[in-house]
Amino acid sequence: MNEEDIAARNFVTTDLEKGSVSLGTKTLSLNFISRIKNDLHIEYDTCQTALREWFTFGSPATAYMIVLGNKNIELMQEDPMTNGIFKILPQCHAAPHYFKWRRPKDASVSEIRTKVIKLINKMTKLLMASVWISTGFPMRYTELSILSVGGTSRNLYVDSDTRLFYFRVTYNKNRKFDNRIFMMDLPVTRNLFWFVYILRPFEIELLSQMLDVTDSSMLIGHFTNAVRQEIEHEAEELLATDGDEFNEETNQLVETSEALIEELRTKQAAGLAVMCTCIFVDVERFKLVTLSTFNGILLKYPKKRSARENMKISGLRQCLAGLWKDIIRPSLEGDVVPVRTPALFGHSKQTHEVVYGVNPSRDFPTNGSFDDYYAYKKLAQEFQSLTQYTLVQTKRTFEALVVEPQERQCHEAEAGIYDLLKAGGELFENFEFKSSAQERFTSAVLNSNERLLALQAITAFGRSLTFILPMLALKRKQRGKYVHFVAVPYESLKMATRTKLENAGLVVGETGMLTDLHAEANLSGVDVLVGCFDSYGDAGVADAMKRCEKVFSTRRSRGIFVFDEAHVLWLEKSFRDIFHSVKGLNWKSFLKVAFVFAKLPEWLLERICQERRIENEVWEKRLYVDAVKKAPNQNIPVDVENVRKIQIVERTAAMILNYLGNSTASKAVFFFGAKATMDAVRRRVNNHEVGMVHADLDSETKRSIFDDFENPDSPARVILGTKLISNGLDCASVNCVCVIDCNMTIIEYLQMIGRIRGEGYVKVMVTRAASMRREIDEDDPLMRILRALPDSRRSLGPS
DNA sequence: ATGGCTCGCTGGATAGACGG
């Protein structure tokens, strides 16, 4: 290599201050890698969840926990002669988690099959990138693409200590450094495990027809290419030596290859063999995932466009070498690293010196003669701990990422995931978690080292299950040991929560019982106490809570304390001072303190915790899970109109008729501030397509009107009501909400427009200037939340 | 340091998806 060549190369430069390395204009840091990892992980998770529309199956986390991560299942001895990962851990263990069609007839719908195959293909690529980047020592593309779980070249292994997957890569480009170890981290292992053990058998089943028929095409494709090169090579030689025309017809090689291809065509099992051998198969096109596809994925991460560095495989490899040299190695303890790190990249000494500016013996002095397995493992763990999956919280938006709970020392479990699933099974037939975020949070409530747990999630997420299941599981495992507490903001929610808990099979009491005369006797069988926030501030209750041990028998201890809809603690504090009294409890003594809410950034949560005097040591051991991938209803257009009072009835009636005339299947909700207006409108549009509820009706009649409206087949398409009906109405096809001259708080407004689940629009008609009570002043942090919403939402009400 | 051989990048072509 001459001087000019060297000068022309892009060298990696290091910025120690920022902890990053640069290649030309592109910058790589550990934080950047962790963002990529995180985003890939979330995307995979999203796809996995999307599949649940058609299937039931065990999620990666559950399946891993119960099968591969379960140390009660012994791994078979590694035997160099037996190939196939399923010899080490038989596939049958995963069978209970296999895919099942929700509606078996879907299996024959080709649109659904196409969608599913696309999703699977996407996941294949995401997983590929995850695997590649998580090890810290990225493979060459060729090495990655041929990773396999079976056959003579199988290179997936399980570390029996950590129960994590790793790859041993021998690649003939560089025989000198064979058997490099690539250790996956936990999230990647989970996903890969699920992919190989649960998704793959399903893929094979889904594609069985194609595997039977067009079966060997992917092998043939590969083979043909390889052979064609040989042929061309030979043809050239022939031409060079004696000038004969190269005749494909009579050529020996062509003959052999065609015979082989023919053989593959007839051999039905070839496609199956590939599916059982290779991991990264493009099931849409029946071939291995190509390099450009893979680079395409790398270029799309992190998700956030402005944060991308547009690095491809080679740039990343180069930068990673720089990171190891200047950032990671110095952070390792001692002066030596256990292995010659550059070896992990599969390069020679010389290449590093020249191209990467790394001198292995100078920059990575080793302490051992040979690179050994444990050393590789240690380095991979070091890298992974430096690029953890972390919460990336942007200041102004709710754009959110799921926190991957870090691995911690296990403490003794009161109950485990089995118990959660069992509890779920008692409540619902074929119970399974709706999302992995739900599953993760729920198991954290039951069993993790965190003391304070916070969950931000939308209404349909299944938030209440995240604490009901752990309560149930604890009740089964430790009967009578724990008393749990649930605090909710409103009286109506209290009743609803009571019902939910009772239906789940828990014995429920109210906080008021704590101050009863015969509290001790009454409370003996109670599992959980429900009360409004302010009831915990009541002097008598607060006192009783403080001497819990006296009120309850000494055998019982404090279980989970749940703040449901915790954002209200902040939103309403300015006008309900009594909330301030919910404090001064000995929070440390609870098994867990859990906050669940629709919207509450972590910094606000912190302030709430300070106000409730939640001890620092509890706060420090916290887990904040943000399952809101997108602020709900963010893109819904809002139209605010000032209308003269005298016109309002007529305008509203016209709007209803217009709506009924224009749309066919969707539904609309009209909220009225005054019952008189509603009645007047009702008189104008009194037909079977319009329903109406008001406070005078008894609850049964109300329910039946709701049910009628929620039923997609019924003619009822518009419902009129006061703002009270915003609780309890849940209909997926609502696409229009009209708010007619209502006095409302921001919370009520959000609740009303929350009726729209997907696309839709909001119309607000007002007659007075002060249509929204100004309970929240401009300096209130709530306004900062609202400012993150689109303008139309903020400028609600006349300015 | 040199030369040969691969790997991975490039950019145009094409098919397919998307959105108005």
Place this chain on the structure above:
DNA sequence: CCGTCTATCCAGCGAGCCAT
């Protein structure tokens, strides 16, 4: 329905890599 955008494929080449 059509133009636009996006993903993928393909072929060719230059940089990267390795052996000597």
